[in-house]
Amino acid sequence: MRMIRKIVAIFLIFLFPTIAFAKGLTLTVVYNNVPYDKNLTTAWGISILIEGLKKTILFDTGGDGSILLSNMEKLKIEPKNIDIVVLSHIHGDHVGGLWNFLRKNNRVSLYLPKSFPKSFNDRARKICKEVISVKRSIKICDRVWSTGELGTWMKEQSLIIHTPKGLIIVTGCAHPGVVNIVKVAKDMFKKELYLVTGGFHLLAYSENRVKKIIKQLKRLGVKKVAPSHCTGGRPIELFREAWRKNFIELGCGARIKID
Numbered sequence: 339m340r341m342i343r344k345i346v347a348i349f350l351i352f353l354f355p356t357i358a359f360a361k362g363l364t365l366t367v368v369y370n371n372v373p374y375d376k377n378l379t380t381a382w383g384i385s386i387l388i389e390g391l392k393k394t395i396l397f398d399t400g401g402d403g404s405i406l407l408s409n410m411e412k413l414k415i416e417p418k419n420i421d422i423v424v425l426s427h428i429h430g431d432h433v434g435g436l437w438n439f440l441r442k443n444n445r446v447s448l449y450l451p452k453s454f455p456k457s458f459n460d461r462a463r464k465i466c467k468e469v470i471s472v473k474r475s476i477k478i479c480d481r482v483w484s485t486g487e488l489g490t491w492m493k494e495q496s497l498i499i500h501t502p503k504g505l506i507i508v509t510g511c512a513h514p515g516v517v518n519i520v521k522v523a524k525d526m527f528k529k530e531l532y533l534v535t536g537g538f539h540l541l542a543y544s545e546n547r548v549k550k551i552i553k554q555l556k557r558l559g560v561k562k563v564a565p566s567h568c569t570g571g572r573p574i575e576l577f578r579e580a581w582r583k584n585f586i587e588l589g590c591g592a593r594i595k596i597d
């Protein structure tokens with residue numbers, strides 16, 4: 339009986355891909371310097387687990403692998419269930435946790451910006467099932483795209499996830515500029531912008547500059563925001579004031595569920 343139910347479920351998902359969303363898409367912050375869940379360890383960096391799609395994706399790995407794995411354990415996340423790892427950019431607070439993670443699970447497809455140093459690439463290729471160097475925008479799996487490498491002094495890729503509510507954009511540090519990244523995603527798919535989340539890198543920005551960025555994101559039609567990591571305390575407050583009920587708290591251990 340259970341077998342028949344399973345076959346029917348697989349058949350339905352195959353027929354109606356939107357059913358894959360029945361359980362909902364979940365973004366879980368497994369590593370972050372911004373506190374939220376007191377049981378977890380906070381440290382500089384970010385890592386976000388994306389579940390509920392055909393593949394389970396880990397976006398960035400934080401700076402310290404032992405903290406990453408211990409936070410995952412506390413959140414009851416099994417590293418072996420992750421299919422894909424995407425690294426946004428080469429900064430240590432985003433890639434540092436990778437090697438410890440790969441010791442737990444090297445059967446992953448790893449997506450790196452093409453500009454990553456050869457030494458990093460070679461090391462990863464020796465361990466991982468598959469390493470994909472990303473230059474231009476590519477499809478990572480069903481509903482998920484990379485923006486491709488953006489930026490000048492620091493090349494960075496962000497994720498674009500298609501949902502029935504619109505696009506979700508996940509940034510690492512947003513070194514190419516959060517507004518630029520959002521514009522690229524909007525130009526690519528011409529769809530509603532449901533949520534922008536991750537590090538926005540506004541730590542050193544004046545209040546006026548942050549307000550200008552908020553205005554630009556509003557003008558682009560960003561419905562919800564969940565800024566964290568390197569966005570900075572005061573800029574996060576400004577985002578909270580500007581988006582009110584559409585502002586989402588995104589500290590370490592926070593979960594965003596999209597039905």
Ligand SMILES: [Zn+2]
Pocket residue numbers: 427429511513
């Ligand atoms: Zn960075």
Ligand SMILES: [Zn+2]
Pocket residue numbers: 383384429431432510511537567568
């Ligand atoms: Zn960072």
